[in-house]
Amino acid sequence: MVRIKDIAKEANVSEGTVDRVLHNRGGVSKKTEEKIKSILERRNFSINPVASALAMKNNHSIAVLIPEYNETDSFWKLPYLGLLKASEEVKSIGVNVTYFKFNQYSRESYLETFNRLIETKPTAVVLVPMFLQETNLIIDELKKIEATYVFLNVDVEGVDSSAYVGQDSYMSGYIAGKLMKLGVPNGFDCCILQTSTSTGDNQAILKRVKGFKDYFNTSQDENVLHELKVDSFSDDVQLASSVHQFLENNPNIRGVFVPSSRISAVVDVLSDVQKQSLCLIGFDNTPQNVACLKNGTVLFLISQKPFDQGYEAVRIVSDHLVKNKVLKEKLYLPIDILTKENVDYNDANQLMFEKDLNQ
């Protein structure tokens, strides 16, 4: 390993001078600068980030603003684990990550939690921008203190952000459309099943639906596309009656697309015959959905790679803070197509990390 000391000796200068050209701090004569640069190049020098971090007492801090999760509402667990994994890794380059969890159904909680966050004066912020109006307030604050901030999982249009880490929702819906066409025999119909009320991550769902429809409309085969809106996925009885009535009225339907993460709720209210005859496609690898995939009722799930989203968000921000890498505006994660057969292979990384956690 080539050290600054080695470069300095070869150039007949002090280590301080090498450091000055390495970081463009100026105050070095053109001549020595050139000389040092050429030696740097030739010896293929690269700074030792560990020593650098130690000397600088690198105390970058990333604060994360993310919804809390629990047993029944566990979607945010996976992004959180991904964040945690990256946090552990970046510790060794002097980056400290702290978490602030809010209630995703409460604007007050969102804002209040952010206020606690901002008091810690982080150098960068990773946030899930749940509520548009409040997010605008937050962004104003962040700009004031000149913090880098990246959006995680939810991309808000019309709001500047340093970067976004998540999925291209439109395209993921488009792909769901393609898979649906494959799963439903020609001449039969499909439907899109969603709630009529809006929830937090509505934005993504709207885009998925748009993508899905667009695929249907551009494709030449003629399958009719119906739409069913229900009040809630949580009220079993009502959901059951809406779905059954709808399917009776439209006996030609052979495919159901659920653009939210709640397809398992739909499966729960279907009869065995319906499970057999319908091609079901949904989103997100929640435990419940994965169970439906494995028992064969759901044919495909599109995964957002939530674990990876969290992981990448912390990584790119760290690399930006420590190594001055440019933040990519949009970091779109893979659109995973999950089937019964490949789902178990899909989160080796995440499983390994969870295992480590329990040790």
Next chain:
Amino acid sequence: MVRIKDIAKEANVSEGTVDRVLHNRGGVSKKTEEKIKSILERRNFSINPVASALAMKNNHSIAVLIPEYNETDSFWKLPYLGLLKASEEVKSIGVNVTYFKFNQYSRESYLETFNRLIETKPTAVVLVPMFLQETNLIIDELKKIEATYVFLNVDVEGVDSSAYVGQDSYMSGYIAGKLMKLGVPNGFDCCILQTSTSTGDNQAILKRVKGFKDYFNTSQDENVLHELKVDSFSDDVQLASSVHQFLENNPNIRGVFVPSSRISAVVDVLSDVQKQSLCLIGFDNTPQNVACLKNGTVLFLISQKPFDQGYEAVRIVSDHLVKNKVLKEKLYLPIDILTKENVDYNDANQLMFEKDLNQ
């Protein structure tokens, strides 16, 4: 931040003694040990990994034995880039990675390159075990020097290894079978198209074919499965004549499965009508294959995630060396289903890394 120095002062001992109890190095009286431990606890001390890494001069070395690549035969480029990315990251925890490239068609090159590698006395080795007999010799050597070694991309049965990073080939073929069933209308036939001669990664291909057939046999629909073996994918003229003759003799065929990475060669010899009417499914996201996916001739590609394979191999070995994490025996990477629509999102990581390289 609480430092060792602070703990030492409070306990009226030297920093060295605190270090001894932190790492259970022994040689500390029961009494002082207890005292220090309680202070550690109370002050909620945790070691600064940056300083630790620097002081330890962590000088682990990983040597990688991997096939070389070039323009036409570029499969190994992606694993290499993945290895490179991880190498950069683990530098900061004191791990150095060096590369040794061999000619994948020459046993002599394989063995001779390994001999050069072993002279550098690496603490761990990542290798692509191309030739069975030679691999056995290599493993013997590695055991002698007690080096950790992990297999990359190719898993060799009947040979001990510390770990394997790659795909579950059988299952990936099985999934190809499932997708083929979706793409081919009921009542029509399919065929598996492969070379009759064996090549290096034959093992994987055999397992894919087995998986594919198994899916066909367990599924209730009746599509007949044919097989066509050709001499080589490189001889266009001959390939064209074999394929055309075969398709004429079996006009009922609507799907072609190519279990190697060469489906693009098959596409090149098909007529426009054939391209239209056949459902084509292949392996690996080589540039040529991706082009076929994008222009719509190939419906699905199964990806091995070659970039990630390289990346993970270096990461797990590093974590093993530095953090004493146990090596997972089999690290199966996701079985990616690629379509025209999602292929561009699939290697954001790899593309970002390539961009960084060029800066």
Next chain:
DNA sequence: CTGAAAGCGCTTACAG
């Protein structure tokens, strides 16, 4: 069983 000191490779004042 314990301490004092040097060193890991880089950065940061300070002096000139």
Next chain:
DNA sequence: CTGAAAGCGCTTACAG
């Protein structure tokens, strides 16, 4: 414009 020296927090011999 440049150098010498101290320091980041931990680890490693070495001496006792």
